[in-house]
Each structure stands twice: as structure tokens, then as C-alpha cells.
Amino acid sequence: MGARMKRLTAVMSIMLVMMMLAACGTNNNTANSSTNTVKEEKPSGETEKAKPVTITWWNFPSFQALDGEVGKYEKEIIAAFNEKNPDIKVNLEMITFDGGPEKLNVAIASNSAPDLIYDAPGRIIDWGKKGLLAPLDDMIKDEVRNDISPAFWKQSTVDDKTVMYPINTAPFMMAVNKTIFEKIGALDLLPLDRPDRTWTFDEYKKALQAVKEKAPDVIPSGFFAKSQAGDQGTRAYLANLGVSRFLNEDYSQVAINTEDAGKALDWIVQAEKDKLVISGSAALAAADVNDLFLQGKLAFTINYSAVLKAQNATLKKAEFEEVLLPFPTLDGSKPKLEPYLGGMAIFNNDDEAKIAASKKFIDFVANDEVYGKKNLIQTGGLSVRNSITGLYNDPEYTYAELAREFITDPPTIADGWADVRTFWFPELQRVLLGDATGKEALDSFAANANKAIEDAKAKAQTQKK
Known part of the structure; x- marks a missing residue:
């Protein structure tokens, strides 16, 4: 040796x-x-019990309230999940769309973020770009990935890693109080006899004028510019009235600062003076406008979807029938609609056991043989999966399915989006308050937003090096 x-x-x-x-x-x-x-030694055939894990789920009101109680349905989901996973405890905390975003920012800054969140790409992608989320690719089966449009995966991915598990969707569009038009004998002014319901800016203005003249106690249409909430409504509204995109196709620059979009913004200012658009819109939030719609005091609301239609069913303060409409376009061309996309994400809190448990919970919410479809219906949304359709016996959902053909890429996946959106409403307010023309405000927004996009790209490249 x-x-x-x-x-x-x-x-x-x-x-x-x-x-x-x-x-x-x-x-x-x-x-x-x-x-x-x-x-x-354990008896033959007995497996070692999994160690109990506790995870925390913060949830916006993504599901319709059960029996009028916010969070009750979420508790039902957790109870059903625990029947199959008794070793995982899920602590639920409901947050609101008004205060929730700031609460999340504080939690993230203090290293006390929840394990799970049900939200949308606008915030989730930003968290993913900051490295705050756990990748989910290992839990996504091929049959699921192939059943969901690449456009939805694009909104759920950062640097080729899936950071949001997409679940429900619906195109954002307008809604109109159909009952008002029936009462004033002007139903023919709405494009409801057209399968795709597309219509022009001029047709829309005629409908507003009819409400003003024949239903003087009703505000024809709404607008808002107080806060970031609901900004997708104002973005798509102006982009379609001006037949433009919000950002260009590669998300590198703002595209909405066109002459036509500027004129559309100027029209809103004049329409407010003419009593075709609600007064004081600079000081109103999206929720304020939708609340007036639910009270039957507003004929058109510009920030709506099949999801909101379902969630607002118990919040109506007046009896009326609302129907969904795409945004009108200047020339009658097909509209460009931004999609609502809801899904779940996991904050990486450096605990592999909690991450694994959170993945099990997401899989249950999205794919359980009983609760998968039940949860979709409770959100009021459509499934992101192409194979799951016809969930509702409702003509408005049938139309929402059809309107998916108008969905375009949303700007929310652009670099620096969290900063970009902060420049939008201040510029709208300047126009509404008479401090700038529509084109001047859109150019100012473009300058600030483009710089934010460039800075974010440069920072990302530096971090990769």
C-alpha cells in the first residue's frame, strides 16, 4: 500500500x-x-409526517364577498385547502385597494412582507424586477403552460423566470347604464346591435348629448385624475379616442403623445364645461366615479370589466342593467384594450419550507378539481386558460370572451413602470385645471416617462454585470 x-x-x-x-x-x-x-424504526408503510408550516396570505378583495362579508370566501378556500394539506396553516389578512399598496411597501421595506399575494402585473412585475419574488417555473406543468396565451406569460415573467401564476383575466373597457338609454328612448345610439360592439368617437358624443338633453338628472360620463388607482381606464380611454398606443411596441418609449390624443384630452376639458363629463374630475378617484355609476347617477363609466361587474353586483345602490362596451375610437377602428390579469406571487422570505407550502396553496387555488373553477367564478373573471370557457350563463360574459380579441400588450411590464405611472395623473390634472393643453401635458409625461424607462434599463444592465 x-x-x-x-x-x-x-x-x-x-x-x-x-x-x-x-x-x-x-x-x-x-x-x-x-x-x-x-x-x-417506524412501522412498515408509515411515512414521516411533514413538519407544520405557517404561511401568510395578504389579499386584495380579489374574490366577491360571501354573504356580504369581505374575506369570508377566502376563509372557505383555506378550510378546503387544509382538508388536503393539514400541515400547512394559512394566515389571511385582507387589504384594500386604497391603503393596501402602501401597506405592502412598508412591509417590504421592513422585511416583513407576506408569503403570498393575489394581485396584478402592475405591482408584481416591479417586485420581480427588484428580486423580491420566488420563481414559480418548477410548479407549472406543461399542460398548463401550453394552455395559456404567451401574452399572459409575458406579463407574468421577469428575466425568463415566472414570478406570477396567472389565474383570471378580463379586458378593461367601459360600462353603460343601459336602463337609462331605454328610458329616454335612445338605445339605438349604443352599438349593441353589432356583434363586436365597436363604435366611433362621434357616435359616443351623440350618446352623451342624448343623456344630457333627455335625462338632466344623470351625469353623461365620468373621468378622474386624483390617484394612480384605475389609471388603466384613463390610459386606454385616451389612447383609443386618439387611435394611439400608450407605449410603443417594444416598451422603450411613450407613444400616446400624439396630436389626436392631445385633442382627445382637450375634448375632455371642454366636455366637462359642457356638462357631458362630470365636474371636478381632477379631484376624483376611479372609485368615486364608479360609485356614482353604481348609484345610477352616471350613464357611462370608463374603468370597468367583467370582474368589476361581478364584484359590484352587491354594491349597487340603484336598480339598473349595465352592459360592457369597448372604448370608442376616432375612426371606428378596432379598439386596443388592456387586460386585467390576476394571479398569485410568492415573496422570497428566505424560507424554503414556506415557499414550498405557498406553491401548494397557489396550485390549489388555480387548479383544484373543485375549487379551481369555483374560485374563477368568485372572482367574476374569465380563465386565462384557453380550454376553460363558458363559465357563466350571462351575455355580458359572452361578450367579454369575444372582446379578448381586442386585448393588446399592457404597458405595465415596461422597465421602470412603477415610476412611469407616477407621472401620468399629475399631467392629467394640469390639463383639467387649465394649466396645460392636452398635447403639452402628454409631451411632458413622455419626457419624464421615457427617462424613467431609460434609467431603469441602465440600472438593470449594471446589476447584471
Whole structure:
């Protein structure tokens, strides 16, 4: 035996002795415990029980309230999940769309983020770009990935890693109080006899004028510019009235600062003076406008979807029928609608057990044989999966399915989006308050937004190096 082999044999012998001594020393600390205790073997066929794990789920009101109680349905989901996964405890905390975003920012800054969140790409993608989320690719089966449009995966992915598990969707569009038009004998002014319901800016203006003249106690249409909430409504509204995109196709620059979009914004200012658009829109939030719609005081609302239609069903303060409409376009061309996309994400809190448990919960919410479809219906949304259709016996959902053909790429996946959106409403307010023309405000927005996009790209490239 060579010297090298002898040294190796000696080292192995020493290690074996140390391991035996360590094994003897790991017995319990009672004074009279035996060093010869043999580990008890589990009976044949019995598997070791998983260690209990507790995860925290923060949830916006993504599901319709059950029996009028916010969070009650979510508790039902958790109870059903626990029947199959008794070792995972899920702590639920409901947050609101008004205060929730700031609460999340504070939690993230103080390293106390929840494990799970049900939200949309606008925030989730930003968190993903900051490295705050756990990748989900290992839990996505091929049959699921192939059943969902690449456009939805694009909104759920950062650097080729899936950070949001997409679940429900619906195109954002307008809604109109159909009952009002029936009462004033002007139903023919709405494009409801057209399968795709597309219509022109001029047709829309005629409908507003009819409400003003024949239903003076009803506000024809709404607009808002107080806060970021609902900004997708104002973006798509102006982009379609001006037949433009919000950002260009590669998300590198703002595209909405066109002459026609500027004129559309100027029209809103004049329409407010003409009582065709609600007064004081600069100080109104999206929720304020939709609340007036639910009270029957507003004929058109510009930030709606099949999801909101379902969630607002119990919030109506007046009896009326609302129907969904795409945004009108200047020339009658097909509209460009931004999609609502809801899904779940996991904050990476450096606990693999919690991440694994959170993935099990997401899979249950999205794919359980009973609760998968039940949860979709409770959101009021359409499934992101192409194979799951016809969930509702409702003509408005049939139309929402059809309107998916108008969905375009949303700007929310652009670099620096969290900063870009902060420049939008201040510019709208400047126009509404008479401090700038529509084109001036859109150009100012473009300058600030383009810089934010460029800065974010440069920062990302530096971090990769």
C-alpha cells in the first residue's frame, strides 16, 4: 500500500471514529440516559409526517364577498385547502385597494412582507424586477403552460423566470347604464346591435348629448385624475379616442403623445364645461366615479370589466342593467384594450419550507378539481386558460370572451413602470385645471416617462454585470 493510500485510510478511520462519538453524544440530556439507545424504526408503510408550516396570505378583495362579508370566501378556500394539506396553516389578512399598496411597501421595506399575494402585473412585475419574488417555473406543468396565451406569460415573467401564476383575466373597457338609454328612448345610439360592439368617437358624443338633453338628472360620463388607482381606464380611454398606443411596441418609449390624443384630452376639458363629463374630475378617484355609476347617477363609466361587474353586483345602490362596451375610437377602428390579469406571487422570505407550502396553496387555488373553477367564478373573471370557457350563463360574459380579441400588450411590464405611472395623473390634472393643453401635458409625461424607462434599463444592465 502506498503512502498516499495509507494517509487516506488513516483519515477515513479518524472520521469514522469521530462520527461514532458524535452519534453517541447526540442523545438527550438526561443524566441517566443510555449511550446505546437505538433509533426507533417506524412501522412498515408509515411515512414521516411533514413538519407544520405557517404561511401568510395578504389579499386584495380579489374574490366577491360571501354573504356580504369581505374575506369570508377566502376563509372557505383555506378550510378546503387544509382538508388536503393539514400541515400547512394559512394566515389571511385582507387589504384594500386604497391603503393596501402602501401597506405592502412598508412591509417590504421592513422585511416583513407576506408569503403570498393575489394581485396584478402592475405591482408584481416591479417586485420581480427588484428580486423580491420566488420563481414559480418548477410548479407549472406543461399542460398548463401550453394552455395559456404567451401574452399572459409575458406579463407574468421577469428575466425568463415566472414570478406570477396567472389565474383570471378580463379586458378593461367601459360600462353603460343601459336602463337609462331605454328610458329616454335612445338605445339605438349604443352599438349593441353589432356583434363586436365597436363604435366611433362621434357616435359616443351623440350618446352623451342624448343623456344630457333627455335625462338632466344623470351625469353623461365620468373621468378622474386624483390617484394612480384605475389609471388603466384613463390610459386606454385616451389612447383609443386618439387611435394611439400608450407605449410603443417594444416598451422603450411613450407613444400616446400624439396630436389626436392631445385633442382627445382637450375634448375632455371642454366636455366637462359642457356638462357631458362630470365636474371636478381632477379631484376624483376611479372609485368615486364608479360609485356614482353604481348609484345610477352616471350613464357611462370608463374603468370597468367583467370582474368589476361581478364584484359590484352587491354594491349597487340603484336598480339598473349595465352592459360592457369597448372604448370608442376616432375612426371606428378596432379598439386596443388592456387586460386585467390576476394571479398569485410568492415573496422570497428566505424560507424554503414556506415557499414550498405557498406553491401548494397557489396550485390549489388555480387548479383544484373543485375549487379551481369555483374560485374563477368568485372572482367574476374569465380563465386565462384557453380550454376553460363558458363559465357563466350571462351575455355580458359572452361578450367579454369575444372582446379578448381586442386585448393588446399592457404597458405595465415596461422597465421602470412603477415610476412611469407616477407621472401620468399629475399631467392629467394640469390639463383639467387649465394649466396645460392636452398635447403639452402628454409631451411632458413622455419626457419624464421615457427617462424613467431609460434609467431603469441602465440600472438593470449594471446589476447584471
